Amino acid sequence: MHVLLTGATGYLGSHLAHALVAGGVKVSILKRSTSCLTRLADIQHHLAMFDIDEKGIEAPFRSGGHIDAIIHAATSYGRNGENEFEVFKVNTQFPLDLLQTATCFNTETFFNTDTILHEYLNAYALSKQQFSQWGRIFAESTKIQFVNIRLEHIYGPGDDSSKFTTWMIRQCLNRASRIPLTKGEQMRDFIYIEDVVAAYMLMFKNLTGQKKVWQEVALGSGTPVKIRHFAETVKKLTNSDSELDFGAFPYRNNEIMSSSADISTLNAMGWASKWSLEAGLSKVIEMERIE
Incomplete structure (x- = not known):
């Protein structure tokens, strides 16, 4: 299996990268050329890394081989001085571009990390909700399987x-x-982070390539x-x-x-906190x- 992971240099993404590598999964990551790799230092040689600002969004699809699934963990909370449009570009525009690209290269499944926050709370919550709605449109038009993970x-x-x-x-x-x-x-x-990673790995194993095109999973x-x-x-x-x-x-x-x-979906797969x-x-x- 080949996974394209976004947000791999961040907190959740780096833990997912370690778990995927430990599980024998081929992992490619999309990052910026300026991204700090400290959290990935011990597994860096196991990762195929593509700098989106230099090589573009299609690079991992064209040179890394067929990608079975995307795990999207990149996000902007807007806590570092980003304005609303910058938050929108990271949380809506970028993953929508990635989703469109994935459908062109026949990627089977897109795992999206969503928020439980109300869309009118702030720019972060609104932009995350907007992308999940686009994901549902893509899924229901049978372009790709979209698993929307509402993370607590x-x-x-x-x-x-x-x-x-x-x-x-x-x-x-x-x-x-x-x-x-x-x-x-x-x-x-x-x-706790270890429970989160275990749930992602179980979903990746059980849901990738399923016929159900749209699925929402609560994770807490x-x-x-x-x-x-x-x-x-x-x-x-x-x-x-x-x-x-x-x-x-x-x-x-x-x-x-x-x-x-409501963790009943995850419980049915055999997961428990x-x-x-x-x-x-x-x-x-x-x-x-x-x-």
Whole structure:
């Protein structure tokens, strides 16, 4: 099997790259010539790498051999000063171009990493939702099988510092005197990185090349908790004396107050979450202390 992976230099993508290589899958990646390869250093020689800004989007299809499936994990959250159009180009325009190219080269399956956020929350959420809608159009016109993975709140060691989970842990470890938060009543489905990767690998194995042209799969632990509980658990596990100032921030406009994955589809494939919230957080905290 041959997979084209996007976002391979990022957090989720790099974990998927390692799992695919370990599973004996041929892996090509699309990246920029300026991308940092630190997360891929130990498997770099196993990857066929194509710089989209230099060789174009068709390069892996033309010179890498037939691609059976695409796993799309590249994304822009808009947290690094990108404007709305730049977020749109990464989250909608680029994958749509890739999807169109894949159909021209007879790729069987496109696995898309989608968000559970409401489309009107911000530019990131809107652009992700727009692409998933395009994917459904392509699938229903029988051009390609499209598996839309609605990913809940992923966390794990080495995640980006801009993520709430990492920020919260580091605030507590650094014993910040006060940590400003919302009231924390929102329910969130936190899922540990190893559980996420195991689910992707199972979907790749079971769903690639199936006749069902459109399928949406929810991916989370299936056990949501309040943000308040998450923050209090981090404080307890880090033995922090930081003040958790609940209510210091208002909720965002269009804030989702409850989100939880219906994992019945994944359960039917034989997948189940193996990491409890406390076990996952303990592992992240352990690795943060080492670093």
